[in-house]
Amino acid sequence: MISGSTKRGVATCLAAALGLVWVMGSPTVAQADTVSLEEVLEVVPERHETREITELQIRQSQAMRRDALSSLLPHLNMSGNITRQGGQEVDVGDQAVVRRLDWGVGAVASITVFDGPSYFNYWRAGAMVDATEHSAQWQRKMLVLDAELAFYTLASAQREVEIAEAAIDWRQDYLDQAEALVEAGLAVSLDASRARAEVLEAEQALLDAEAVLGDAADGLATLMGRSPDGELRADFDPATVDVEFPDEMTATTEERPDFSAHVSRIEAAELGRRAIWWSLAPRVDFQINSRWGPTTLFSPERHTWSMMLSATWNLYDGGGRYARADAAQAEVREQELVLERNLRDADVELRQALRRWRSAVAAIEVAEEHLEVAEETFEQTMARFEAGLITSLEVSDASQELFNAEMRLNQIRLEARLAEVRYRYLEVDEE
Numbered sequence: 001m002i003s004g005s006t007k008r009g010v011a012t013c014l015a016a017a018l019g020l021v022w023v024m025g026s027p028t029v030a031q032a033d034t035v036s037l038e039e040v041l042e043v044v045p046e047r048h049e050t051r052e053i054t055e056l057q058i059r060q061s062q063a064m065r066r067d068a069l070s071s072l073l074p075h076l077n078m079s080g081n082i083t084r085q086g087g088q089e090v091d092v093g094d095q096a097v098v099r100r101l102d103w104g105v106g107a108v109a110s111i112t113v114f115d116g117p118s119y120f121n122y123w124r125a126g127a128m129v130d131a132t133e134h135s136a137q138w139q140r141k142m143l144v145l146d147a148e149l150a151f152y153t154l155a156s157a158q159r160e161v162e163i164a165e166a167a168i169d170w171r172q173d174y175l176d177q178a179e180a181l182v183e184a185g186l187a188v189s190l191d192a193s194r195a196r197a198e199v200l201e202a203e204q205a206l207l208d209a210e211a212v213l214g215d216a217a218d219g220l221a222t223l224m225g226r227s228p229d230g231e232l233r234a235d236f237d238p239a240t241v242d243v244e245f246p247d248e249m250t251a252t253t254e255e256r257p258d259f260s261a262h263v264s265r266i267e268a269a270e271l272g273r274r275a276i277w278w279s280l281a282p283r284v285d286f287q288i289n290s291r292w293g294p295t296t297l298f299s300p301e302r303h304t305w306s307m308m309l310s311a312t313w314n315l316y317d318g319g320g321r322y323a324r325a326d327a328a329q330a331e332v333r334e335q336e337l338v339l340e341r342n343l344r345d346a347d348v349e350l351r352q353a354l355r356r357w358r359s360a361v362a363a364i365e366v367a368e369e370h371l372e373v374a375e376e377t378f379e380q381t382m383a384r385f386e387a388g389l390i391t392s393l394e395v396s397d398a399s400q401e402l403f404n405a406e407m408r409l410n411q412i413r414l415e416a417r418l419a420e421v422r423y424r425y426l427e428v429d430e431e
Helices: 004-025 037-047 049-070 116-183 189-223 257-278 320-386 392-426
Strands: 033-035 075-084 090-092 095-098 101-114 232-234 283-292 303-312
Touching: 037 049, 037 116, 037 189, 049 116, 116 189, 116 232, 116 257, 116 320, 116 392, 189 232, 189 392, 257 320, 320 392
Parallel strands: 033 232
Antiparallel strands: 075 101, 090 095, 101 283, 283 303
16 A cells, blocks of 8 residues: 555656656746846836936926027027019009019017016026926936835745745655654544645745745836846845944935925926016017018118017006916915925834834844744654654644744844835935
């Protein structure tokens, strides 16, 4: 009679052989590609679309500033026309009063001597360029933050797969021992059944960990501009945790790029409000007109030109100017309040990140001690089970406790690393 362990060994060998044949017959086999944190932080800012998107946003804001400047610079227009009269050409002596076929070429050069709103609109466009540049800087910084978080998450997922694989090994050893004890008459079949169920649970945990690993690999690959195939791996040991806390807690200030962008937008809104009131001042324009065409009785010169200096006032527009000024004032105040609120929220977020970092680092020591106790308990429980002193229930509890302790320690290490990274990116960049 063939024992259960022998059957399983034959099945394992057969499965391995079939797997080898499948691999050899496959045209391509995905190979894991290992990357370091330095490579990730170098590749992501260059390959991700965010870099080009932010550059295009800056380019658009700069174009809007040039467009605002164009209203203050000289303009030159040229025109040409040909007119055919429906009636006969009218002559008085040797001069034509109205030509049947008339033509003309003209040129107009003009410049705005003074236009208050245009100056403020140009300065407003400049403030929006600053806001866009600061916003782009923050977006790129957050992109690198996401890349670093994704890298550490991938490393932690790799560790969870290793823990799940190790759990299968030790539970498989326990199953072998349980079956051997059953055959020797030192244990009941229920013990072997429980051990087999634990192996199946460990295999399911491995499948879940591999799915999480694939998702983490795809997330990092996407940030790096790669095809997400689930085969990317992180060259990092998640057991290393930075415990060098900052000497003192600093509050979030307007120097952070995202808040600097907000300050520039407030400045732009204020300039837009002031531009509305400057529309009360006159607009002064200077214009030179020139025309070339055939002579007539009323235009005996072939070439004529003129210069004009004009001033225009828009004294009353039905109250629209006052309504726009009131709306602009409300917008400025709203932006100021939003900035105050966001600064306060960011300060809380920064403090929470530091608190979570410190708490996670402290929890690592507890989790490591818990793991040591769980390992000792499992070893002692297995020894007592082999001696026939306890049932499989105690072994099952000890095995699950060991697995949970391994997973908990890995999760706390990840939380500490992510909190440290987030704090580092949220604090003000001294550069």
